[in-house]
Amino acid sequence: MTKRFSFDLKATDGKARTGVINTPRGEVRTPAFMPVGTAATVKAMMPESVRATGADILLGNTYHLMLRPTAERIDRLGGLHKFMNWERPILTDSGGFQVMSLAGLRKLTEKGVTFKSHIDGSKHELTPERSIEIQRLLGSDIVMCFDECPALPADRERIAESMRLSMRWAERSREAFGDRPGHALFGIMQGGLEQDLREESAEALRKIGFEGYAVGGLAVGEGQEAMFGCLDYAPDFLPVDKPRYLMGVGKPDDIVGAVARGIDMMDCVLPSRSGRTGQAFTRHGVVNIKNARHADDPRPLDENCSCPACSNYSRAYLHHVFRSNEMISGMLLTWHNLHYFQEIMQGMRDAIAAGTFEAWQAEFHAQRAQGDI
């Protein structure tokens, strides 16, 4: 890995930014949406199909991969890129968030978290040091600090305590990461919806110094208004010349609103997970393809979409394969949703570069106002 990791800011329009993250495994155009490849696969998608949707980077989950097949086995087999046949950049999360939402019998101390696997009940421990080691074994291009994301609602004292623990863990994560040219370690800002705690967290992270910064602790049930309220100030506490990554977001209008507030990268299971349940995101709104009204509809899902589902199949067909639980159902709708999410990202990148982001946003919202689709 001789080439460096760097971020080139190309243009801004208001608080929105567009640029390129340069990595030895390829470029990531920002604003970027990262499909989630939880257990070394973006469910229902071949890697080449994920690329065909326009994705430059995907996300892998430390929690899942450490349990099965284990990071050591993936390392022995040549790393996650080779293992899952995705040679472009991969960002891995650090596992803490999923331990709290998936694992059993969790015990959190200053050292880290011990827990029981949701798969076979075996006991495991995650610390900043172990999380960074797992992500190194996976061969991740962008590594995330090990942090704690407090469940909301939580009182201010709990939020402050949790944030300060995460800042101590950020220090240990940086220490454990060492010197890995071409690879990046991202810090994660915490602080709930408290502006002063968010600023304290950002200052702590800047002092340590990271190649990128995530805004954590959001999209955990606070709702879009509160999330946007926090995003109206939180990104401004972060270095302007480094990528800003909002974790776990989101619906199309969440994504647009986050980019308008200065966010450069996002990830969310929504397009893939909902694609498997028959929920299609289109420029005119959401279509539940299992609804009986589609049974005889010869039209495509979205006549303006160029994805395989919209180019070659009718709503009636999609309705049929979902109703009969055929594997192709999840494949086609996941592909469509990921294609549509990447189309939104490309539209924003072009609009910000052209200085027309305001108009693009107006059109984006106007299209969605239409009635039944």
Ligand SMILES: CCNc1nc2cc3[nH]c(NC)nc3cc2c(=O)[nH]1
């Ligand atoms: C990298 C692991 N750490 C970490 N992951 C997160 C994942 C999230 N996913 C969502 N909504 C779906 N909010 C999140 C917050 C965090 C967060 O604060 N920290």
